[in-house]
Amino acid sequence: MSYLKSTFRHPQSPTNALGYTQANYEGALSTLCAGCGHDSISNSIINACFELALEPHRIAKMSGIGCSSKTPAYFLANSHGFNSVHGRMPSVTTGANMANKDLIYIGVSGDGDTASIGMGQFMHLVRRNVNMLYIVMNNGVYGLTKGQDSATADLGSASRKGVPNMYEPMDLCELAISLGSGYVARSFSGDKDQLVPLIKGAIKHNGFALIDCISPCVTFNNNDGSTKSYDWVRDHKEATGKVDLVPLEQEITVQSPGSDKENITMHDGTVIQLRRQNENLDIHCRESVLTALEEAKQNEQVLTGLLHLNTDSKSTHEIINTSDTPLNQLNESDLCPGSAALEAFNQSLR
Template sequence: MTYQRPNFRHPNLPVNELGYTRKDYEGALSTLCAGCGHDSISAAIVQACFEMSIEPHKVAKLSGIGCSSKTPTYFLGNSHGFNSVHGRMPSVATGANLANREMIYVGVSGDGDTASIGMGQFTHAVRRNLNMMYVVENNGCYGLTKGQDSATADVGSASKKGEPNPFEPIDLASVALQLGATFVARSFSGDRAQLVPLIKAAISHRGFAFIDVISPCVTFNNNPASTKGYEHVRDHLAATGTVDFVPVKQEITTSYPEGESQEVTLHDGSVVHLQKADPELDINSRRSALRLIKDYKAKDQILTGLLFMDEDSRDLHEIIGTSNKPLRSLNESDLCPGQKVLDNLNESLR
């Protein structure tokens, strides 16, 4: 079977501030199952990058192994990409980020790639506050190996041919909060109106921005017995509210009536507006987010939206004081500054 996409596009397609059309942010034609939620996430990333007028060559896409980790092929075809070993994407992202802090890093992983074999790598990327957007396309199963339950599958949830899962699930949003992630959100692949602004905010955030996206598997979890299936998720969503991302270039933020939204200013001056459906949520409090996630789970509901953001986030480069320049641009005088600089450095460590 061959997969071909027509090259023709309407000559009057809308363009962004860079003169790019949405087509310039697309990738190869997807070979995932028709209707897969992962493709909806790819489309949301394409839409967010197009609307933010991001230069494609300034984005680095990284992934591990799994259905989810195939998806970077399907968006930002003109960006840099690296498909790593199963569960090892965070260490590759860390190395790339330390070598060149000027790039925008987008990590795409799955519930198996992150919550099982990659959990150790994930925890250290979070606690180091690596400056990247980390998206988990969470379907609760291993789609590439015939649908076995993953570590995020809920107790009692069953895939199409499996027995009900007897084990407690790992809630990755809660884990990220406990480990110190400075931006935590959850969404649903079928809710682009919520997901696109969350992606924009995550890209603009300085630090580790984690988005757990429930993305039902149409092949193995598309049945009523699965809590990651379309029927169950759509019937049990509880959103924190409508999220709107306002770039810093737009000074008018009065479209939201006072008292109905909460403004959060990002480091680059961008603003996230969160219309809170639950008055108990304080997006500046980890404890508040963790409590509400637990409370909604007890009601058999999935809390989505922006759950937590640290406005004073300091990323890994700030924490350890790395070079302001990409390593490839350092010259001999930068690398060998002389004896006086070395003496001052040694003195500072005494």
């Protein structure tokens, strides 16, 4: 059996505004289990970056340890990347972001990497509003260590080991909203039509953006008793609305003037177009979203879509007023202005 990925591409493959084909955004051949939801998420990232016409060399892929953290090898082969220590991706990403804010940071993590060993770092990453997209490939188990329940496993949910989980789960969306994240969404690896626009919107958002993506583990957590299996999520998925990203200056034609629709302008002028099914859900209001998430839990539903959006949020660079020039581009005269500048500064403090 060959494990080499074919390099053949149709000569008339579609190209984006940069002239790139989708192949320019792909990576190595996946070694994950066949049918793993993580591969579907990787493909959605590829599609989103292709459709946004992002330059691969302007993207930095960050990850920790786990099945999910292997996936950056499977997309954006021509981008920067750093595979960090278990649970430590947030601090490494923060440091890289402070040094070079001109890159687009896409962090990929798992429910164990985020909600267990990395929980402390994740919380501070959110509250500092580091400008990045953080995708949690959430399967409810530790896939690399044979399927133990993770901190996001639902109460009473049983993996293939057969023992129902006895503990309350962590809800990463609720946590991110309570800590001030300006973009919070939840999706399902098997729902590409919803996930790709959510990724595009998250990349365009100024500040920290979280997408908690349910991603069934076909080896340890895709059985009848699991609330993160393909069948269970499909049967219990409740979408907050249909989301799409409308590029800047593209004419928006309203097909149904009487529908409940909202056009939300992002910082760079792009617009998220949201058609809401639930009239009671106000995505700009934390209390409304948190209530909706709790109600969904009581009804055994997985609430997906764009859950919370705050276009006025400030990224870390705006909060602490960092240099307009990325730190990695500062020269010696910028970093060491001399004794006269130091003395003037000391005088200003006296």
